[in-house]
Amino acid sequence: MSETLTQTTAAHNSHPAYKASEKVAAHLQQLSVDLIDLHLQGKQAHWNVVGKNFRDLHLQLDEMIDAARGFSDDVAERMRAVYVVPDGRAATVAAQTSLAAFPATEVDTATTVDLAVAALYAVAGTARKIHDDVDAEDPSTADLLHAILLRLEQLAWMIDAENRVAGRSTPVAIQG
Template sequence: MTQTARPTHTAHPAFQASQQLADHLQQLLVDLTDLHIQGKQAHWNVVGKNFRDLHLALDEVVDAAREFSDTVAERMRAIYVTPDARSATVAARTSLPEFPADEIDTADCVDTIVAALYAVAGTGRRIHDEVDADDPTSADIIHTILERLEQLAWMIDAENRIANNSIPRSMHE
């Protein structure tokens, strides 16, 4: 069977990502993908007091990370960047601390997953201003991600906090 040559397709997008924007969104995608994986690892292996509540909260982390990684990847495609969330890429490029392989006590799990949430939020905050300068639409996505991940971190971290005796201390006037 003979293949006929396809004519060249030409699109005229109003915007295409710069290399810097592509790199920033790629890093956020990698970190969100790893957060999803770490959330499932935690979900399967957490044990101890308040197990059920934390088990369910971890589902919220997984759902948010999965939804946000899809949103970021689809934004990347919309601005002509090819997302890469293959396992080898995520393992090589994540900025999250490694999650334990064994069972994990609920109190340790809280601290570990909160650290992962804040690591992703840290990536979002680190790249935000440069993303905003290149593409405010992508920056708006980062705003949404930060709002939810920092909310989840606060809610899960509250499990281990001691009223008026935890660092950071709550601010009040």
């Protein structure tokens, strides 16, 4: 003898303490897109970088890629937690990214450094641009932006050091 259960579909109502506004949702979507593109550009650079200090830069690009991939997941999961649906599809990323395109060819290490640093600072710029709006509405999400900024700017400094000449390029020492 089998019994069939009748399943009823009742509306599910959640009562979140916080739900992102359209403005914060758009800001987080932009950051998500930029982080996804940073990951993709990092892979493109990783596969096609050649020249002096190849191995060191190749490994640094791995760090950049890991950070971008991890942060893109953190941002997307935070979006879901505040009732925003992230869109990380390739067409969306291509249409909405703030990053300049990375070349499709082999790229010399010195140029790769400059391009990677520019991409890192572009994503950091997005995080800084949206920070105050996000912080005003949700300080918890702003904490995530702080973590992203700390790591991306650290990576930019470390990668940029590959092309610097001591005492002849920025930054200059602070004189007290």
